Amino acid sequence: MPIRVLDAQMVGRIAAGEVVERPASVAKELIENALDAGATSITVEIKEGGVAYLRVTDNGSGIPAEEARLAFENHATSKLQSGGDLSDIRTLGFRGEALPSIAAVSMVELTTRPPGQESGVRLNLKGGRVESVKEVGCPSGTSLVMRELFFNTPARRAFLKRPAAEAGAVSDMVMRMILGNPGVSVRFINNGKTVYHSYGDGNDRHTALSVYGRSVAEQLVALDASEGGLRMNGLIGVGDCARPNRSQQSFFVNGRVVRCALLTQALEQVCKGRVTIGQYPMCILHVTLPPHSVDVNVHPNKLEVRFRDEAGIQLSVQALLSRAFAGERVLDLQAASVTPPPVVLANRTSVLVPPAPEEIPADPPPERRSVPVAAPVTPLAEQPEQLTYVTVRSPAASGRMALREAGGPAIWTGMPRRQSEPAAAPEVRLPETRPPELERPAVPSNSEQAVPAADPPAVDVPQPEPLPPYRVVGVAFHTYILIETGDALLMIDQHAAHERLLYERYVRQLSEGNASQQLLMPLVVPMSARERAILLENQQLLMDAGYEVEAFGERDVQVRAVPHVLGRAELRPLFAELIDRLDLLKSATLERRRAEVIQTSCKRAVKGGDPLSELEIEALIREMLETGAPPSCPHGRPVMKVMNRAELERQFKRLQ
Ligand code: ADP
Ligand code: MG
Numbered sequence: 001m002p003i004r005v006l007d008a009q010m011v012g013r014i015a016a017g018e019v020v021e022r023p024a025s026v027a028k029e030l031i032e033n034a035l036d037a038g039a040t041s042i043t044v045e046i047k048e049g050g051v052a053y054l055r056v057t058d059n060g061s062g063i064p065a066e067e068a069r070l071a072f073e074n075h076a077t078s079k080l081q082s083g084g085d086l087s088d089i090r091t092l093g094f095r096g097e098a099l100p101s102i103a104a105v106s107m108v109e110l111t112t113r114p115p116g117q118e119s120g121v122r123l124n125l126k127g128g129r130v131e132s133v134k135e136v137g138c139p140s141g142t143s144l145v146m147r148e149l150f151f152n153t154p155a156r157r158a159f160l161k162r163p164a165a166e167a168g169a170v171s172d173m174v175m176r177m178i179l180g181n182p183g184v185s186v187r188f189i190n191n192g193k194t195v196y197h198s199y200g201d202g203n204d205r206h207t208a209l210s211v212y213g214r215s216v217a218e219q220l221v222a223l224d225a226s227e228g229g230l231r232m233n234g235l236i237g238v239g240d241c242a243r244p245n246r247s248q249q250s251f252f253v254n255g256r257v258v259r260c261a262l263l264t265q266a267l268e269q270v271c272k273g274r275v276t277i278g279q280y281p282m283c284i285l286h287v288t289l290p291p292h293s294v295d296v297n298v299h300p301n302k303l304e305v306r307f308r309d310e311a312g313i314q315l316s317v318q319a320l321l322s323r324a325f326a327g328e329r330v331l332d333l334q335a336a337s338v339t340p341p342p343v344v345l346a347n348r349t350s351v352l353v354p355p356a357p358e359e360i361p362a363d364p365p366p367e368r369r370s371v372p373v374a375a376p377v378t379p380l381a382e383q384p385e386q387l388t389y390v391t392v393r394s395p396a397a398s399g400r401m402a403l404r405e406a407g408g409p410a411i412w413t414g415m416p417r418r419q420s421e422p423a424a425a426p427e428v429r430l431p432e433t434r435p436p437e438l439e440r441p442a443v444p445s446n447s448e449q450a451v452p453a454a455d456p457p458a459v460d461v462p463q464p465e466p467l468p469p470y471r472v473v474g475v476a477f478h479t480y481i482l483i484e485t486g487d488a489l490l491m492i493d494q495h496a497a498h499e500r501l502l503y504e505r506y507v508r509q510l511s512e513g514n515a516s517q518q519l520l521m522p523l524v525v526p527m528s529a530r531e532r533a534i535l536l537e538n539q540q541l542l543m544d545a546g547y548e549v550e551a552f553g554e555r556d557v558q559v560r561a562v563p564h565v566l567g568r569a570e571l572r573p574l575f576a577e578l579i580d581r582l583d584l585l586k587s588a589t590l591e592r593r594r595a596e597v598i599q600t601s602c603k604r605a606v607k608g609g610d611p612l613s614e615l616e617i618e619a620l621i622r623e624m625l626e627t628g629a630p631p632s633c634p635h636g637r638p639v640m641k642v643m644n645r646a647e648l649e650r651q652f653k654r655l656q
Helices: 008-019 023-036 098-104 154-158 163-180 204-212 214-219 261-271 310-322 396-404 444-449 494-512 529-537 539-544 571-584 590-608 614-627 645-651
Strands: 041-047 053-058 107-113 120-126 129-136 141-147 185-190 193-197 221-227 230-237 249-253 256-258 282-288 391-394 467-476 480-485 488-493 516-525 548-552 556-563 640-644
Touching (some): 023 041, 023 163, 163 193, 163 204, 204 282, 221 310, 480 494, 488 645, 494 590, 494 614, 516 571, 529 539, 529 548
Parallel strands (some): 249 282
Antiparallel strands (some): 230 282, 480 488, 516 556
């Protein structure tokens, strides 16, 4: 065949392949156009996977009648002027390819009217050719209906998946657009049913609620941190919110939904220890930085971005992300009482009317810890000799010293017997007579504090945050510590909590370089040649985790030092387990294997320890309050569950 220049339509069809892959990519481009047009309300509707029918309607700026035709010309855009700066792009679109590409491979009807104009215009196109242009009356904004995607490129149509799968991909795309644009109310309708309808009130947590439902939205951890022109804000889900894959990690760079390995890695690094092994944190994270420090023009689908200073960004991103968990507390009362908007809509069919502003509760204040506990702790019975439990409080002024205010250790001593009417203020009351074994202080460091000085010592140490008043109600099933505090009933898995605390201590000691203790007598562990090989292959790794092991004789291994945190745990079963784990993970990264060694050690340390005594439980609670260990064990199991008084009262029909 002779060489010929392809006609415009053929060029269009070929170019369309880059932008228009499937209905989801059409939806993405059209929603981006609506967002660029300043819309505050967008409706996306599809039928049969979006292949037969896909509509995006917005209330944005519209297109002037005389420009409507031009919008379908290749590389026609209102967003980039000649000589404009490609490195300073502030709109989602800029390539001027979406409309022509979509029109080239489908039948399109565009109806549009700028708010200032009396009438609008309707354009019909088929395979990229304009079939009709009419003046029409229509609402202001733009509505684009696309029908029969790839009707003229059957080979590409054949590549589409079943309608349900295509609908799923559109739904996923719309979901990300919703999460990325909390200030825009987006409604998504699939085969006549409303799947999502976001509030558009600008609140990230409400937006998460409209996508994930109430329980997830309540548990997400908020982040808003900036540093040197870089801001990261949004929500992170760990613990119960972790997922088996990365599909619920949504990242937005300057408002643009992106896939970005750098961000994913930073997130996972920071969340390590807060999600179960094999699970992934979820997130809705917005990254904002000066437009010139990021390149969005990497691929026509604009899903990839490149940072100009990768290494610098990586460091900053990680530092900012870790602030989400800084100062996190196990007994975080405010987290227990976050109330999202009253209406939940996640994959429901009902139509959701965004609630009136006054119905939407404000976001929790950023400094959650500083929120005072509303209700006083229920005071104790009047007869001191009958007391079987102790209330502890810690006023801000005297910090942790107050735990000893009444002149003796604050201790858990069993189940409550009786309660009287609430008093005006929480109080510390201790039994007059205590069983002798309880005279022993809970933790050695507190023993000198038994009698506080009249004036607090003039030490220039920042006072710890006041601890909320709490009361240990008891231990259920030898496992769950029940604590009443404010209006919440906390259930703490003591094993998980213990493990978490050991983990924190261990990691801290590792970073300070004092995690390891030499054994008085090196321990010789007999093992098979294979086991020995596994252990010795990981010798350096084990050393980094506070172990010192070396070959001994022909077959054995000698252990000279182990981590402090192990306490009196039995070493032989620990090594057996370490060998198993390291063998399973032989092709995993060094980082991953190191984490496994740390976690296995903590698990063994808890197992090897005696069952916790009442005093230890009390000490544990205090340590959790004071160190603010995060609320999941190193394996990601939750440490604590919360039940609110209101929830309980609803169950007993005291509250409707
Ligand atoms: P780009 O978005 O890259 O500019 P498109 O092909 O997506 O290219 O759109 C071409 C032009 O059509 C845009 O620059 C814009 O001026 C106009 N346009 C498209 N969609 C809309 C819309 N929903 N509202 C207002 N203008 C729109
Ligand atoms: Mg566009």
